[in-house]
Amino acid sequence: MIVVALLATLGLATVGAMPAGAAPSAQAAAPPVTTAVPSVPITGTFTDAAGGAGTFVGSFTPSRFAAPNGNLVATGTLTGALTDSAGGAVGTVTQTVSAPVGVAQATCRVLDLTLGPLHLDLLGLVVDLNQVHLTINAVPGPGNLLGNLLCAITHLLDGNPSAGALAAILNALLALLGQL
Structure with a gap:
């Protein structure tokens, strides 16, 4: 997810470039030098x-x-x-x-459920319930057995990359940033 956000940011950074045929303004200030x-x-x-x-x-x-x-x-x-x-x-x-x-991973979203307003008529007992928004987050960490278990289950099919694969992805991103 971090990689996708960084690539999206890099893509957005190139959108603002001046078209090749446009002439620069005579009074345009030089862009600040940044790494x-x-x-x-x-x-x-x-x-x-x-x-x-x-x-x-x-x-x-x-x-x-x-x-x-x-x-x-x-x-x-x-x-x-x-x-x-x-x-x-x-x-x-x-x-x-x-x-x-x-x-670092702070929490894992387990469930995010929104129910609209409900009207129940149960044999003369009328229950009106406004909108309900239920959010369940699991917090992993030492001693948080249920949080660790639920985070592991929710990310079971994510395909977490190994440290070597993550290093290769980060090196590719550094190379892209170096070309800016």
């Missing part, structure tokens, strides 16, 4: 030379994905700046790093 591959903000703390808590603020830009031993891993460039506890700049970092990738 096609999105970066992820990274923050953290460290113990500086004075024993205080220094901070790291930067970003991670993925360049490729791999699946060693069936575990999805992102490799990319980490850039950022280190600041000590007194607020002084310690230095900057630009380094290639690898990090594990997790696929």
Whole structure:
């Protein structure tokens, strides 16, 4: 689903392109320079030379994905700046790093049922019921046995890709983003 949304976004990004025969405006501003591959903000703390808590603020830009031993891993460039506890700049970092990738799933939609207004006449007992909207979501996680079971059942036929297949799809998306 993430892949479909990203491909749809990429398709929509190309719709706004200027037709080949159209002449650009003489006063058109140059588009801002941006990278096609999105970066992820990274923050953290460290113990500086004075024993205080220094901070790291930067970003991670993925360049490729791999699946060693069936575990999805992102490799990319980490850039950022280190600041000590007194607020002084310690230095900057630009380094290639690898990090594990997790696929998060918050809930699984089990049932979404909407019943219109109902009128029941049961041998003189009249029951009028307005619209009813019933939504049942399963929440997977440690200790949520029923949520884990229902999510597994609802996604039984989804054909979840292996870590290697997912890495190949993500690398193809990175290549497409790199061409923008």
